Amino acid sequence: MNQRYSIAIHGGAGTIRQGEMTPEKQNEIEKTLNRSIKAGINILKAGGSAIDATASAVVVMEDSPLFNAGKGCVFNSAGFIEMDASIMCGKTLDAGAVTCVRNVRNPILLSQELLTGSRHVLLSGKGAEDFARKAGLAFEADDYFFTRHRYEQLQKAKTEETVQLDHSGSNDGKFGTVGAVALDLAGNLAAATSTGGMTNQAEGRVGDTPIIGSGNYANNQTCAVSCTGIGEGFMRSVTAFDVSALIEYKGLSLTEACEYVIHEKLPKVRGMGGLIAVDIRGNIAVPFNSEGMYRAWCQQNGEVHIGMYRE
Amino acid sequence: MNQRYSIAIHGGAGTIRQGEMTPEKQNEIEKTLNRSIKAGINILKAGGSAIDATASAVVVMEDSPLFNAGKGCVFNSAGFIEMDASIMCGKTLDAGAVTCVRNVRNPILLSQELLTGSRHVLLSGKGAEDFARKAGLAFEADDYFFTRHRYEQLQKAKTEETVQLDHSGSNDGKFGTVGAVALDLAGNLAAATSTGGMTNQAEGRVGDTPIIGSGNYANNQTCAVSCTGIGEGFMRSVTAFDVSALIEYKGLSLTEACEYVIHEKLPKVRGMGGLIAVDIRGNIAVPFNSEGMYRAWCQQNGEVHIGMYRE
Numbered sequence: 001m002n003q004r005y006s007i008a009i010h011g012g013a014g015t016i017r018q019g020e021m022t023p024e025k026q027n028e029i030e031k032t033l034n035r036s037i038k039a040g041i042n043i044l045k046a047g048g049s050a051i052d053a054t055a056s057a058v059v060v061m062e063d064s065p066l067f068n069a070g071k072g073c074v075f076n077s078a079g080f081i082e083m084d085a086s087i088m089c090g091k092t093l094d095a096g097a098v099t100c101v102r103n104v105r106n107p108i109l110l111s112q113e114l115l116t117g118s119r120h121v122l123l124s125g126k127g128a129e130d131f132a133r134k135a136g137l138a139f140e141a142d143d144y145f146f147t148r149h150r151y152e153q154l155q156k157a158k159t160e161e162t163v164q165l166d167h168s169g170s171n172d173g174k175f176g177t178v179g180a181v182a183l184d185l186a187g188n189l190a191a192a193t194s195t196g197g198m199t200n201q202a203e204g205r206v207g208d209t210p211i212i213g214s215g216n217y218a219n220n221q222t223c224a225v226s227c228t229g230i231g232e233g234f235m236r237s238v239t240a241f242d243v244s245a246l247i248e249y250k251g252l253s254l255t256e257a258c259e260y261v262i263h264e265k266l267p268k269v270r271g272m273g274g275l276i277a278v279d280i281r282g283n284i285a286v287p288f289n290s291e292g293m294y295r296a297w298c299q300q301n302g303e304v305h306i307g308m309y310r311e
Numbered sequence: 312m313n314q315r316y317s318i319a320i321h322g323g324a325g326t327i328r329q330g331e332m333t334p335e336k337q338n339e340i341e342k343t344l345n346r347s348i349k350a351g352i353n354i355l356k357a358g359g360s361a362i363d364a365t366a367s368a369v370v371v372m373e374d375s376p377l378f379n380a381g382k383g384c385v386f387n388s389a390g391f392i393e394m395d396a397s398i399m400c401g402k403t404l405d406a407g408a409v410t411c412v413r414n415v416r417n418p419i420l421l422s423q424e425l426l427t428g429s430r431h432v433l434l435s436g437k438g439a440e441d442f443a444r445k446a447g448l449a450f451e452a453d454d455y456f457f458t459r460h461r462y463e464q465l466q467k468a469k470t471e472e473t474v475q476l477d478h479s480g481s482n483d484g485k486f487g488t489v490g491a492v493a494l495d496l497a498g499n500l501a502a503a504t505s506t507g508g509m510t511n512q513a514e515g516r517v518g519d520t521p522i523i524g525s526g527n528y529a530n531n532q533t534c535a536v537s538c539t540g541i542g543e544g545f546m547r548s549v550t551a552f553d554v555s556a557l558i559e560y561k562g563l564s565l566t567e568a569c570e571y572v573i574h575e576k577l578p579k580v581r582g583m584g585g586l587i588a589v590d591i592r593g594n595i596a597v598p599f600n601s602e603g604m605y606r607a608w609c610q611q612n613g614e615v616h617i618g619m620y621r622e
Contacts, residue, residue: 093547093580099410099517100435120516121543124411124435127515204438205431206410213524213549232432236404238524238552245553249560269404 004300005044006183006282009037009057011067011294012176013228013273018291018309029066029294030306036060037296037304040180050190050224051089051112054180058085058108058192061178065147067294069178070106073145073196075154078203081145083196084210086122087111090189090218090280095121097210098128103145105138108194111210113137122210150199157200176294177209179216179226181278189280191216191224191240198230207231213241220280222247223254229266229273229290236269237261243277254278258285315611316355317494317593320348320368322378322605323487324539324584329602329620340377340605341617347371348607348615351493361501361535362400362423365491369396369419369503372489376458378605380489381417384456384507386465389514392456394507395521397433398422401500401529401591406432408521409439414456416449419505422521424448433521461510468511487605488520490527490537492589500591502527502535502551509541518542524552531591533558534565540577540584540601547580548572554588565589569596 011033016025040057044050062070073081085107086097096114099122104110113135114123123131132139177195184190193216195209208215208231215231217240218224225240234240239261246257258277266273266289274288282300286293292309322344327336351368355361373381384392396418397408407425410433415421424446425434434442443450488506495501504527506520519526519542526542528551529535536551545551550572557568569588577584577600585599593611597604603620 095547118513119543120513121546122517122522123513124515124517127513130514202429202431202434202438203441204435206433206435211433211522211524212546213522213552217549232430235432235523236406238528238549241524241549241552242556245556245560249556 004282005185006278006284006299007037007040007044007053007057007180008276008278008284008286008297009033009040009180009295010226010228010274010276011061011178013288013290013293014176015292015294015308026308029308032061032064032066033294033296033306034304037298040182041298044182044184047185049186050182050184050188051087053182053184054190054192055087055108055112057180058178058194059106062106062108062194067178068176068196069194071145072147072150074150074199076197076203076205077158077200079154081196082203083107083194084207085111085194086210086212086216087115087192088190088212088216088218089115090220090224093219095212097122097212099206099210100125100204101128101132103139103141104129104132105140108192110137121212153199177228179228179276181224181226181276183278183280183282187280189218189220189224189278191218191226193226208234211235213238215240217241217244219244223277223279225275225277227273227275228293230271233266233269233271234273237265237271239266239275247279254283255285258287262287262289315593316496317589317595317610318348318351318355318364318368318491319587319589319595319597319608320344320351320491320606321537321539321585321587322372322489324599324601324604325487326603326605326619337619340619343372343375343377344605344607344617345615348609351491352609355493355495358496360497361493361495361499362398364493364495365501365503366398366419366423368491369489369505370417373417373419373505378489379487379507380505382456383458383461385461385510387508387514387516388469388511390465392507393514394418394505395518396422396505397521397523397527398426398503399501399523399527399529400426401531401535404530406523408433408523410517410521411436411515412439412443414450414453415440415443416451419503421448432523464510488539490539490587492535492537492587494589494591494593498591500529500531500535500589502529502537504537519545522546524549526551528552528555530555534588534590536586536588538584538586539604541582544577544580544582545584548576548582550577550586558590565594566596569598573598573600
């Protein structure tokens with residue numbers, strides 16, 4: 001029995017620019033990050049699994065309008081919301097993931113249902129929604145997911161003809177992809193990630209979040225990783241698995257592996273963003289090459305730390 | 312300038328059982344494999360790119376009813392066909408992929424259009440089909456894709472309530488996922504893969520084929536890989552990228568890396584299938600842990616070899 005747990009969460013690498021952050025906004029985001037990580041910690045403390053802890057932490061952020069996942073999702077170019085999520089168990093290497101789902105309240109819980117209850121790893125669109133219905137998961141009408149600032153972000157992006165990173169670079173783009181990684185008392189790792197993608201993205205665009213090995217990965221031999229940023233760079237770099245491979249095959253430490261993929265490899269494919277990772281000894285790394293990354297972590301039963309920008 | 316090219320193709324790891332193969336069937340499959348690899352070789356000989364060579368080789372198999380890709384796709388449990396494909400350039404690490412597309416004649420050409428003409432790596436469903444229309448790609452009506460034996464396979468699978476590997480284990484299931492890897496005269500690698508998934512799979516099920524790092528990967532630092540088999544095992548193992556990582560970080564040879572992932576790692580997640588790979592020096596590996604894998608290869612301007620079962 002492992003004597004200590006560790007957990008880290010992120011609320012996206014595309015943050016509100018530091019110069020545009022207000023104390024009120026900062027307080028609101030920090031409070032939600034704190035609620036999210038506490039949800040995970042409570043499960044870990046009670047001897048619960050890393051899978052349950054990461055899913056619970058992600059649910060808190062999916063239920064908040066502050067992040068680009070669940071309720072706070074951005075709009076695609078066709079004017080509606082499509083969500084992606086994935087979760088992986090480091091002990092069994094079982095994984096569940098969904099892409100292009102609509103109206104499912106908590107895509108991370110749908111991913112967890114797939115992990116435990118399906119022979120398939122990844123379901124898309126209507127097939128994923130059918131599975132959610134059979135599993136009895138909550139659905140919400142479109143207006144639940146409607147947030148005015150997201151709609152305004154889309155109009156602005158359309159005018160500028162750009163695809164915005166979840167959030168970054170926009171005055172009113174305050175939010176991001178969410179994720180959690182944890183080591184539980186039984187010594188098992190898990191990673192969970194959930195997103196609405198990028199404002200003004202093409203209908204049907206799939207980013208790195210539901211891709212096992214790119215946006216999310218967990219393996220008890222090495223580490224658990226959840227990524228955030230412009231997904232295409234993470235997909236071309238197979239970033240989450242790469243961290244694990246650098247530890248397993250090259251003998252790098254968690255921090256060395258994470259720093260290398262974020263600061264050396266990702267920029268070579270014009271990649272921008274960050275990740276959170278925890279290794280099998282409870283070490284945590286939270287590197288990013290963007291201006292900021294909303295994050296919180298609690299290492300080996302210690303204090304909760306919350307960060308938003310570079311320190 | 313590299314003086315030699317290499318190319319390998321596969322027509323799936325789930326082959327007709329050796330005892331049930333007839334000389335006529337074998338001849339038909341071998342002829343198509345030969346036409347496919349020759350399409351690639353002709354491009355490579357003329358100084359064309361590995362991307363064009365692998366795409367052309369795959370198109371030949373997509374246009375044949377003999378393989379589970381394009382025309383010969385299997386049916387999902389809802390009774391229709393959804394196709395996945397991906398292609399990756401080892402020089403730039405650019406990639407294009409599609410999932411859950413219907414009625415597109417050549418999903419590999421759609422992937423190639425995405426590689427060159429989109430900021431996105433992976434498009435799903437209607438969004439991918441919209442992109443295909445804008446790119447002027449050929450569409451076919453449902454009856455083009457209808458093959459009686461595929462329909463019978465579905466009825467049989469429904470009766471047995473199983474999900475069949477592309478093809479394996481069924482008396483009349485003669486075909487498989489297709490793929491190609493190549494090294495061109497300019498020293499660039501590419502990998503291309505295309506599939507209809509598994510008979511009786513859930514609507515919206517996404518396998519390893521369109522997942523960069525799992526079913527398909529290319530990197531000029533190491534190798535190009537295309538996988539075939541039960542996709543979930545390859546997704547949980549991140550197999551294609553793992554071959555590359557074992558070469559880059561652990562110093563394994565191409566053959567050592569391929570043998571390790573297919574015979575050691577894949578069985579640990581109940582994975583079944585095989586892969587084809589070519590490294591930057593033109594070496595080729597074609598390992599599989601299934602009864603057979605339809606395959607052909609031509610190493611460093613040498614002869615064309617064709618294989619179906621263990622040798």
